[in-house]
Amino acid sequence: MLEQLLIFTRGGLILWTCKELGNALRGSPIDTLIRSCLLEKRSGAASYNYDAPGASYTLKWTFHNELGLEARAVQNGSVDGGSKKKSGGESGNDGGDGDKSRGRSLENGNLRNNHVGNGEAPTMEEETGKDSNVDSKKKGWFSSIFQSIAGKANLEKSDLEPALKALKDRLMTKNVAEEIAEKLCESVAASLEGKKLASFTRISSTVQAAMEEALVRILTPRRSIDILRDVHAAKEQGKPYVVVFVGVNGVGKSTNLAKVAYWLLQHNVNVMMAACDTFRSGGVEQLRTHVRRHQIPIFEKGYEKDPAIVAKEAIQEASRNGSDVVLVDTAGRMQDNEPLMRALSKLIYVNSPDLVLFVGEALVGNNAIDQLSKFNQKLGDLSPSPDPRLIDGILLTKFDMIDDKVGVALSMVYISRAPVMFVGCGQSYTDLKKLNVKSIVKTLLK
C-alpha cells in the first residue's frame, strides 16, 4: 500500500508531502534512504528496501525533471511494480534549478552526492549555460544595432561600423577581453561585408554563424586532450594516469577533483585520490569524505610533508593497487607566492603528471586570467627543468554563478592556449560539464 509521497529538491528541501495515504511511517525510511543509499552509493537503482524492527517499506523514486524536483513514493512491505510518480517531464540532465537550497547539499563545506539515480547513462553534459529565452531577449539590443543594415546592398565596412562598435561594447560587458571582442567583431564584419542580407533573420543567423566559427577557433586547443582515451593508453602501458589539480585558494580544486573522480568512476575507471594538500588544515579530511562517498582509495600522509614526495609515493601505490588514475589534490596558493609556486613546480617536475589541470574560478572574472598567466609564468621560471611543464588544461568552476559573464572562459583559453576541459557548475558530483560553444555564443548575443 502506498504510504507517503514526497517532492523535494536535489538539495533535500521538502516542498510537498502527502501523508494521508496510509499509516504514519515507522522508523525513518526516508532519512535512511538518503543517507545510506542516495548519498553514499551513487546508486543507479530506483528502488530501495527499508527493513527495521516493525517497519518494512520499499521506496521508489524518480529524478527526471528540469526543476530539480523529485517525487518519492513509499510503499508498505516489499512490492513489485509500485506506482512511481513523476513530477514533470524532462531531460534528466543536471540543468540548474537555480535553487538556493542547493547549498544544503554541502555539509561542513564538503560536497555530497545528491544526484539521485535515474538509471541513465552517466555521460557528461555540455554546459548549456544561460541560453534559454535567448532569441526573445536577443531581439532588443541585437535588432536595434543590426536592423538598420537589413536590405542594404553591398554592405561596406562603414555601414557596419556602428553595429560592430555596439557589439564589441556588448561583448565586453560579458567579460570578453577587448582583444578577443575585436577579433569576434572582425569575423562578424568579414561575414557581412559585400553582402546584401534582405531580412533581419538572415543577418541574425549570419552573425551567429560568424561568431560561432570565430569562437571555435579561439576555443580549439593547440592539442586535443581526451582523458578517457589517454587513461586507457596509460593503462595499456601498465602505469596510472596522473592528474594534478592546481590553482589559488578556494577556487574549488578539491570539490571538482571529486567531481572528476565521480565522472571517471561512471566510466569504469579505477580512481585513487592523493591528498597532497599537506598545508591547509582540513584539506586531507575533506578528501577523505569524498573517497568515503565514492568508495575509492586515498593515499595520504597527513600534514607538513613535502607534497612532491607524497604524490610520488601515491603514484607508486597506485601502480601496486591497480588504480588507473591518480587525482592529486594540491594546496591553494597565490600566483605570486614564490616558495609555494616553487614547491608546485617541484611536484610537477618530480612526478611528470599526464595532465596539469588549472582550476580557475569563473566568478572572479578577469582575475582568473591573471592567475592563470602568472601560474604558467612561475611554473616556467621556477621549474628545475630546462624544459618546464606548464598548464595543460583548464577546469573552470562556479560557472553556475556568473550569469552571462562567460567571457572569462574565452580569455583563459586565448592567453594560455590550454583548453577548457571541464566546467564546474554547482556543488553536486554531477555538476561537471563540457564547454558548449553554441551556448556561449547564445549567451554572448543574448
Ligand SMILES: Nc1nc2c(ncn2[C@@H]2O[C@H](COP(=O)(O)OP(=O)(O)OP(=O)(O)O)[C@@H](O)[C@H]2O)c(=O)[nH]1
Ligand atoms: N557554486 C559552485 N560552488 C563550487 C563549485 N566548485 C566548488 N564550489 C564551492 O567552492 C568552495 C571551495 O571549494 P574547495 O573545493 O574546497 O576549494 P579548493 O580550491 O580546494 O580550496 P583550498 O584547498 O582551500 O585552496 C566550496 O564551498 C565548494 O562547494 C562550482 O562549480 N559551483
Ligand SMILES: [Mg+2]
Ligand atoms: Mg582544496
